Amino acid sequence: MTTNFSLEEKFQATGGKKPYVQRLFGRIARIYDIMNFLMSFGLDRHWRSRAARYLALGTGETGLDLGAGTADLSIAVVRRSGPGTHMIGMDITPEMLEQGRQKLRRIGLQSQIELRVGDAEHIDLPDNSVDGCCSAFTVRNLANIRQGFSEMLRVVRPGGRVVCLEISHPPGKIFGTLFYFYFYKLAPLFGSIIGKAFEEYNYLPNSLTAFPKAPELKRIMEEAGWSGVRYYYLSGGVVAIHIGTKQ
Numbered sequence: 512m513t514t515n516f517s518l519e520e521k522f523q524a525t526g527g528k529k530p531y532v533q534r535l536f537g538r539i540a541r542i543y544d545i546m547n548f549l550m551s552f553g554l555d556r557h558w559r560s561r562a563a564r565y566l567a568l569g570t571g572e573t574g575l576d577l578g579a580g581t582a583d584l585s586i587a588v589v590r591r592s593g594p595g596t597h598m599i600g601m602d603i604t605p606e607m608l609e610q611g612r613q614k615l616r617r618i619g620l621q622s623q624i625e626l627r628v629g630d631a632e633h634i635d636l637p638d639n640s641v642d643g644c645c646s647a648f649t650v651r652n653l654a655n656i657r658q659g660f661s662e663m664l665r666v667v668r669p670g671g672r673v674v675c676l677e678i679s680h681p682p683g684k685i686f687g688t689l690f691y692f693y694f695y696k697l698a699p700l701f702g703s704i705i706g707k708a709f710e711e712y713n714y715l716p717n718s719l720t721a722f723p724k725a726p727e728l729k730r731i732m733e734e735a736g737w738s739g740v741r742y743y744y745l746s747g748g749v750v751a752i753h754i755g756t757k758q
């Protein structure tokens with residue numbers, strides 16, 4: 512079925528952005544990893560590995576991965592952080608977590624990474640209970656980004672970090688134009704041809720349209736209470752990594 516509804520109208524029809532996003536990822540959970548790999552030309556692994564490096568968890572520390580999905584960022588963090596590091600991966604979409612659990616069993620990391628259903632905007636953890644918090648390609652999907660960063664601040668211990676990896680708006684004019692053409696025109700096409708999921712992969716560029724540019728996201732993090740916030744563009748600004756510290 513072709514749909515000419517705006518994204519806002521689709522959110523309303525499903526009861527809000529959260530249930531819309533949850534159902535959408537539930538439908539593509541099985542093809543999520545391979546589509547990510549193909550559509551990013553394999554760069555997604557490199558981006559997560561950089562994010563994991565910035566989180567810099569120490570041996571024996573516990574990190575939180577919000578919107579953990581199929582667990583790739585949690586895996587990257589554990590692999591970078593040495594023995595005894597523990598990750599809690601939270602996500603609102605059980606189907607994504609199930610794919611993640613199968614992967615963890617295959618690679619033998621199920622004892623170090625615990626996946627549970629949970630909402631990044633209302634984190635079911637006590638104050639100051641984790642050593643660091645990270646997310647990859649999740650914040651764009653939140654109904655209230657600032658609320659998400661406030662919740663992250665609440666659960667991270669003083670001195671701990673937040674690391675947010677997200678698709679961004681490339682600052683260069685020529686590269687930006689090329690990227691937008693790929694992201695808005697070709698990516699949904701690939702999604703519908705390879706993944707047979709046009710609606711889902713059409714959401715991808717639409718979710719970026721309303722998403723703040725990197726300097727604005729930095730400001731939102733600061734307003735939420737994060738200190739020393741800085742960001743790095745990767746791959747010409749296709750993605751950005753924002754980092755902050757809890758004082």
Ligand SMILES: C[S@@+](CC[C@H](N)C(=O)[O-])C[C@H]1O[C@@H](n2cnc3c(N)ncnc32)[C@H](O)[C@@H]1O
Pocket residue numbers: 529532533536547559577578579580581582583584601602603604607629630631632646647648649652653654
């Ligand atoms: C694009 S996927 C990213 C998955 C994974 N982090 C990765 O690097 O591939 C976005 C994930 O965020 C989850 N998500 C969206 N809103 C959320 C929320 N409010 N709380 C927790 N997870 C959420 C979705 O279910 C989905 O699994």
